[in-house]
Amino acid sequence: MELKKAMSEPRCVWSHSQMTVFFGYVLLCWVLATPGTAYSLENCTIVNTENVTLDCRNRKLGAIPADIPQRTTSLDISTNLIWKIEKGDLKNKSMLIKLRMDSNQISHVDDETFSDLKALQMLDLSNNKLTSISDLMFLGLNTLSKLLINDNLITTITLQSFQNFHNLKYVDLTNNHLGQLSSMKPILQLPQLNNLFIGENKFTYFLSSEISNKSIALRNLDISDNPMTFFNITDNVFPDLQYLGLARCGTKDMEWNVPDRSFLSNVTSLSLTDVRLSLEMMSTMLQSFTTSLAKIVIYNLLDEHAWPLINIACQIPTLETLQLQNISTVSEKLLQSCTHLIDLNLEYSNLTELHEFSFRPMKQIRRLILRSNQFSAVPNATRNLTTLQILDLRNNSIQSLCCLDFAKLTRLKELYLNNNQITDIKHCFFQDLRALEYLDLDSNTIQDVGDTFKEGFQKLKLLNLNKNQLTSIQPDSFKGLKSLKVLYLSYNQILYMQPGAFQGLTRLTDLHVGNNWLVSEYPLTYSVFKGLKSLQTLDISQNNIYYSTDKEVPSIFSTLTSLKYLYFDTQGPEGEHIHHIPTHFLKGLRSLVMFSAERLFLNSLSKDTFLYTPHLEVLNISNNDFRSLSPELFQAIPMLKELHVQHARLLSLDFLILANLTQLTYLNVKLNEFTEINETVIHSVPALNYLDMQDNLLSCDCMNAWFIQWLKNDTSTQVVYAHDLVCRFKEYKKPTKLMDFDIHTCSEDFGFFYFISTTSVVLLTLLGSLTYYFLRWQVVYAYYLFLAYLHDTKHRKRPAPNQYDAFVSYNSQDEPWVLEELLPELEENQGWRLCLHHRDFQPGKPIVENITDAIYGSRKTICVITRRYLESEWCSREIQVASFRLFDEQKDVLILVFLEEIPDQQLSLYHRMRKMLKKRTYLSWPRAGEHTETFWLKLRMALETRDNDDEENLLIGPRQR
Numbered sequence: 001m002e003l004k005k006a007m008s009e010p011r012c013v014w015s016h017s018q019m020t021v022f023f024g025y026v027l028l029c030w031v032l033a034t035p036g037t038a039y040s041l042e043n044c045t046i047v048n049t050e051n052v053t054l055d056c057r058n059r060k061l062g063a064i065p066a067d068i069p070q071r072t073t074s075l076d077i078s079t080n081l082i083w084k085i086e087k088g089d090l091k092n093k094s095m096l097i098k099l100r101m102d103s104n105q106i107s108h109v110d111d112e113t114f115s116d117l118k119a120l121q122m123l124d125l126s127n128n129k130l131t132s133i134s135d136l137m138f139l140g141l142n143t144l145s146k147l148l149i150n151d152n153l154i155t156t157i158t159l160q161s162f163q164n165f166h167n168l169k170y171v172d173l174t175n176n177h178l179g180q181l182s183s184m185k186p187i188l189q190l191p192q193l194n195n196l197f198i199g200e201n202k203f204t205y206f207l208s209s210e211i212s213n214k215s216i217a218l219r220n221l222d223i224s225d226n227p228m229t230f231f232n233i234t235d236n237v238f239p240d241l242q243y244l245g246l247a248r249c250g251t252k253d254m255e256w257n258v259p260d261r262s263f264l265s266n267v268t269s270l271s272l273t274d275v276r277l278s279l280e281m282m283s284t285m286l287q288s289f290t291t292s293l294a295k296i297v298i299y300n301l302l303d304e305h306a307w308p309l310i311n312i313a314c315q316i317p318t319l320e321t322l323q324l325q326n327i328s329t330v331s332e333k334l335l336q337s338c339t340h341l342i343d344l345n346l347e348y349s350n351l352t353e354l355h356e357f358s359f360r361p362m363k364q365i366r367r368l369i370l371r372s373n374q375f376s377a378v379p380n381a382t383r384n385l386t387t388l389q390i391l392d393l394r395n396n397s398i399q400s401l402c403c404l405d406f407a408k409l410t411r412l413k414e415l416y417l418n419n420n421q422i423t424d425i426k427h428c429f430f431q432d433l434r435a436l437e438y439l440d441l442d443s444n445t446i447q448d449v450g451d452t453f454k455e456g457f458q459k460l461k462l463l464n465l466n467k468n469q470l471t472s473i474q475p476d477s478f479k480g481l482k483s484l485k486v487l488y489l490s491y492n493q494i495l496y497m498q499p500g501a502f503q504g505l506t507r508l509t510d511l512h513v514g515n516n517w518l519v520s521e522y523p524l525t526y527s528v529f530k531g532l533k534s535l536q537t538l539d540i541s542q543n544n545i546y547y548s549t550d551k552e553v554p555s556i557f558s559t560l561t562s563l564k565y566l567y568f569d570t571q572g573p574e575g576e577h578i579h580h581i582p583t584h585f586l587k588g589l590r591s592l593v594m595f596s597a598e599r600l601f602l603n604s605l606s607k608d609t610f611l612y613t614p615h616l617e618v619l620n621i622s623n624n625d626f627r628s629l630s631p632e633l634f635q636a637i638p639m640l641k642e643l644h645v646q647h648a649r650l651l652s653l654d655f656l657i658l659a660n661l662t663q664l665t666y667l668n669v670k671l672n673e674f675t676e677i678n679e680t681v682i683h684s685v686p687a688l689n690y691l692d693m694q695d696n697l698l699s700c701d702c703m704n705a706w707f708i709q710w711l712k713n714d715t716s717t718q719v720v721y722a723h724d725l726v727c728r729f730k731e732y733k734k735p736t737k738l739m740d741f742d743i744h745t746c747s748e749d750f751g752f753f754y755f756i757s758t759t760s761v762v763l764l765t766l767l768g769s770l771t772y773y774f775l776r777w778q779v780v781y782a783y784y785l786f787l788a789y790l791h792d793t794k795h796r797k798r799p800a801p802n803q804y805d806a807f808v809s810y811n812s813q814d815e816p817w818v819l820e821e822l823l824p825e826l827e828e829n830q831g832w833r834l835c836l837h838h839r840d841f842q843p844g845k846p847i848v849e850n851i852t853d854a855i856y857g858s859r860k861t862i863c864v865i866t867r868r869y870l871e872s873e874w875c876s877r878e879i880q881v882a883s884f885r886l887f888d889e890q891k892d893v894l895i896l897v898f899l900e901e902i903p904d905q906q907l908s909l910y911h912r913m914r915k916m917l918k919k920r921t922y923l924s925w926p927r928a929g930e931h932t933e934t935f936w937l938k939l940r941m942a943l944e945t946r947d948n949d950d951e952e953n954l955l956i957g958p959r960q961r
C-alpha cells in the first residue's frame with residue numbers, strides 16, 4: 001500500500017497547459033544543462049555562509065564527507081570516527097584556511113593528502129592515533145602557521161617532513177611517544193617557529209648542540225613532563241626565548257647546565273611546577289634567569305624548599321608575578337624579600353589564615369589571588385594594601401565580614417567574594433572601596449541588601465548577587481549605584497519587587513532577575529522598572545508569573561523604551577502553565593529587538609501582541625502549544641529575521657504565506673507536527689538561508705514533491721540535516737528518508753519553477769494552447785509519431801531487446817486491482833515479467849520517454865480500462881504510443897482489459913477507444929465473474945502470441961464488437 005500512497009495524486013491527469021509547459025521544460029532542461037549544486041549537506045552544517053564555515057562535529061562519520069563545497073574556508077570534522085585520510089579526500093579545497101580533525105581515530109594519512117590546501121593556516125590533528133610523520137605527509141602545506149598534533153602516538157618524525165613550511169609558527173607535539181631529540185631538528189629549523197610544545201614525551205635529555213648550532217627564533221618552549229636527566233645549553237640558540245615550561249620535568253638527579261647567563265637572558269616566564277631537583281640544583285637553575293624573569297609559576301613546592309627558593313626568586317629584580325599554588329603555610333618571613341611583586345597568587349593552598357604582616361613588604365602589589373582556600377574570614381593581611389586593585393577571595397568559607405576588612409583599599413577595582421557563606425552585608429564593609437567597579441557576591445547566603453547600596457559605590461559598574469537568598473527588593477535598594485551597568489539578581493527567592501526597586505539605576509543596561517519566585521499575586525507593574533531608562537536587556541525567565549486569560553493586566557514595561565532584549569521564558573505556578581500572554585504585554589517596548597517566550601505552554605498569541613514592537617528581529621516562541629499561528633501576528637513585525645518555533649505542535653507552516661516575512665533568514669520549526677510544506681510557503685520567505693525542520697511528521701506524498709526537489713536543488717537556503725529528514729507513508733508507520741522518496745511518480749509540474757519566468761515558455765504556452773485548441777488530435781498524433789520515429793531511428797540498428805513481457809498501463813486509482821490481482825497472477829503464477837511505472841520506470845527520465853521505452857521494451861502493453869482511465873484523456877497516451885507501435889512496426893502489442901462495464905453510449909465519448917474496440921478484442925473482468933481462471937487463461941494466451949503470429953490470434957475476449 002506504500003505504492004498506493006505514493007501515487008495518490010492522479011498521475012495521468014495532465015491539462016493541456018501543463019503539457020505545453022512540459023515541452024518547455026524539456027527544452028529548457030536541455031538548454032540549462034545542470035542545475036546548481038544543492039546547499040544542504042548530508043553530514044555537515046554550514047554555520048557561516050559568507051566565509052563558508054562547516055560544522056561536521058560529532059556525527060559518527062567514518063570518512064571525510066564527500067560533499068564539502070569547494071569554497072569552504074573553515075572545516076571542523078572533530079569528534080568522529082575517521083580512521084584514515086585518503087589522498088582524494090581533500091581534493092581542490094584550495095580556499096580552506098582552518099581544518100580541524102582532532103578527536104578521531106586517524107592512524108593513517110596518505111602521502112600528499114593535503115597538497116591541494118594551498119591556503120591552509122591551521123591544521124588540528126590532535127587526539128588521534130598517528131604514529132609517525134613521514135616526508136610526504138604534509139607536503140604542500142606551505143602556508144600553514146599552526147599545527148596541532150598533540151595527543152597522538154608519534155614515535156618518529158622523518159627528516160624531510162617539514163620542508164617548505166615557511167610560515168609555521170606554532171607546533172604542538174605534547175603527549176606523544178617521541179624520545180629522540182634529534183627528531184625535533186626539522187621543526188626547530190623552521191624560520192618562523194615561535195611556539196613549540198613537546199611536553200609529555202619521552203625525552204631524557206635536552207642538548208642544544210644536538211638541535212642546532214645557530215640561533216632559533218623560538219619564543220615559547222614547553223618541555224614539561226619529560227623524564228629529563230640532563231639539560232644542557234652550550235650556545236646562545238634561544239636568544240628570543242620568553243617562556244620556558246619545565247613543569248614535572250626532570251628527575252631527582254637531573255643536571256642543569258647553562259654555563260652562560262646570557263643564554264636565557266630574555267626568558268620572562270618560567271614554570272617550575274613539581275620540579276623535584278635538589279635544592280642546590282634548583283638554585284642553580286634559578287640563577288640562569290636573573291636578568292629578565294618577570295613571572296614564575298611554582299605549584300606544589302616542597303615545604304623545605306619554599307622559603308629558600310622564594311627568597312632567591314624574589315631577589316630577581318625584574319620579578320613581578322609569583323604563582324604558588326598549593327603552599328601549606330605562609331609565615332611572616334616567607335615573602336619578606338618579595339618587595340617588587342605586583343601580582344601574587346596563592347590559590348588552592350588550603351590556607352586557613354595568614355600572618356598579619358605577610359604582604360607588608362609588597363609596596364606595589366596590585367593583584368592578590370587568595371581564592372580556593374579555607375579562610376573563614378577576610379585575612380587581616382589584606383588590610384591597608386593601598387596599592388591593591390584586584391582582590392580575589394572566591395571559593396573560601398567566609399561567613400561574615402566586618403567594617404575593617406577592606407580598610408584603606410582605596411584603589412581596589414575588583415573584589416571577588418563569590419562562593420563563600422556570607423549571610424549579611426552592610427554599607428560599612430565596603431566604605432573605603434571608592435574605586436570599586438566590580439563586586440561579585442554570587443553564591444553566598446545574603447538575605448537582604450538593606451542599605452548597603454544606597455550610597456557610595458560611585459564607580460561600581462557590575463554587581464553580582466546571583467544565587468543568594470534575597471526574598472524581595474525594597475524601593476531604592478540600589479539608589480547609590482549611579483554608574484552600575486549590570487545587575488545580577490538571578491537564582492534568589494525573590495517573591496516581589498516593590499515599586500521603585502530599581503530607582504536611581506539610570507545607567508543600568510542589563511538586569512537579570514531570572515530564576516526567582518516572582519508571582520502573579522504581587523504583580524509586576526511599570527513602577528517596578530521605573531527609572532531604568534538605559535536598560536537594554538531584561539531577563540525575568542523562570543519565575544512564577546501567571547496571567548489568566550480573562551484578565552488584561554496593565555502594561556509592565558511601558559517605561560523601558562530602550563529595552564532591546566527581553567527574556568520571559570518558563571513561567572507559571574509550579575506544575576501549571578501560563579497559557580496566555582496579555583495582548584498589551586509588550587506595550588512601550590518600542591526598541592525591542594529580541595523577545596524570548598519559550599516554554600510557557602501558550603495556546604495562542606493575540607494577533608496584536610507585537611503591535612508595540614515594530615523593530616523585533618528575533619522571536620523565540622519555542623516549546624509552546626500553539627498548533628497554529630495567525631499570520632496577522634507577524635504583520636506588525638516586518639523586520640523579523642530569526643524565528644524559533646521549535647516544539648510547538650504546529651500542524652502547518654501556512655501562517656508564513658500571509659505573514660509577509662520578507663526579511664526572515666533563520667527559521668527553526670524543529671519538532672512540530674506538520675505533514676507537508678509546499679511551494680507557496682517557501683516562496684513566502686524569500687530571504688531564508690537557514691531552515692531547521694527536523695522531527696516533523698512529513699508524509700511521503702506528492703504534496704511534498706516540490707519541496708523535495710527544492711531541497712535537492714536550492715542554492716540559497718540551507719536545510720540542516722536535510723538528508724536525515726524522514727517521511728511516512730500513511731499506512732506504513734515506518735519512516736523512510738525524505739530525499740529517497742521517488743518524486744518521479746508524481747506529476748512533473750514541479751519543474752514549472754525552473755522556467756516559469758522565461759518568456760520562451762510563455763510563448764510556447766500561447767502557441768501550444770492555440771495549436772492545441774485548433775488542431776488537438778493532429779498535434780498529439782504528430783507528437784507521438786515523432787516520438788515513435790525518434791525511438792525507431794534510435795533503435796533501428798540495435799533493436800530494443802524485449803526486456804519485459806508486458807507493460808501495464810493503468811490509472812493510479814485502479815492500483816489495488818493491479819497489485820493484488822493482476823501482479824500475483826501474471827508474475828508469480830504465470831511467470832511473466834511485467835513493467836509497472838512505479839516500480840520499473842527509471843527515475844530522472846521524463847515520463848513520456850519512460851513510457852515510450854516501456855512500450856518498446858515490452859512485447860505487449862496491457863491497458864487496464866475503467867471510466868477513470870478514460871476520463872483522463874492523457875492517460876490514454878499509453879494507448880496512443882502503443883497503437884503507433886502497431887502502426888509503425890506492424891506489430892500488435894495492445895491487450896485491453898476492462899475492469900468495469902462501460903456502456904456503448906459512454907464509450908462513444910471516447911471515439912478513439914471506440915474506433916479501436918471496433919477492430920480489437922478485449923478482456924472483461926466483471927464478465928469473468930467467479931470464473932477468473934478463464935480470464936487468466938485468455939490473458940495468458942494473449943501474452944503468449946508472438947509478433948509474427950497471425951493477427952487473428954490476438955483477437956480474444958468474451959465480447960466482440
Ligand SMILES: *[C@@H]1O[C@H](CO)[C@@H](O)[C@H](O)[C@H]1NC(C)=O
Pocket residue numbers: 042043060061062063064065066067
Ligand atoms: C555521510 O555519512 C554517511 C554515514 O557515515 C555516509 O554513508 C555518506 O556517504 C556520507 N555522505 C557524504 C556525502 O559523504
Ligand SMILES: *[C@@H]1O[C@H](CO)[C@@H](O)[C@H](O)[C@H]1NC(C)=O
Pocket residue numbers: 209210211212213
Ligand atoms: C653542532 O656542532 C657540533 C660540534 O661542532 C656538532 O657535533 C653537531 O652535530 C652540530 N649540531 C648541529 C645540529 O648541526
Ligand SMILES: *[C@@H]1O[C@H](CO)[C@@H](O)[C@H](O)[C@H]1NC(C)=O
Pocket residue numbers: 638660662
Ligand atoms: C510586505 O512587506 C513589504 C515590505 O516589507 C511591503 O512593501 C508590502 O506591502 C507588504 N505586503 C503586505 C501584503 O503586507
Ligand SMILES: *[C@@H]1O[C@H](CO)[C@@H](O)[C@H](O)[C@H]1NC(C)=O
Pocket residue numbers: 654678679680681
Ligand atoms: C500550498 O498550501 C496553501 C495553503 O494550504 C494552498 O492554498 C496552496 O494551494 C498550496 N500550494 C500548492 C502549490 O500546493
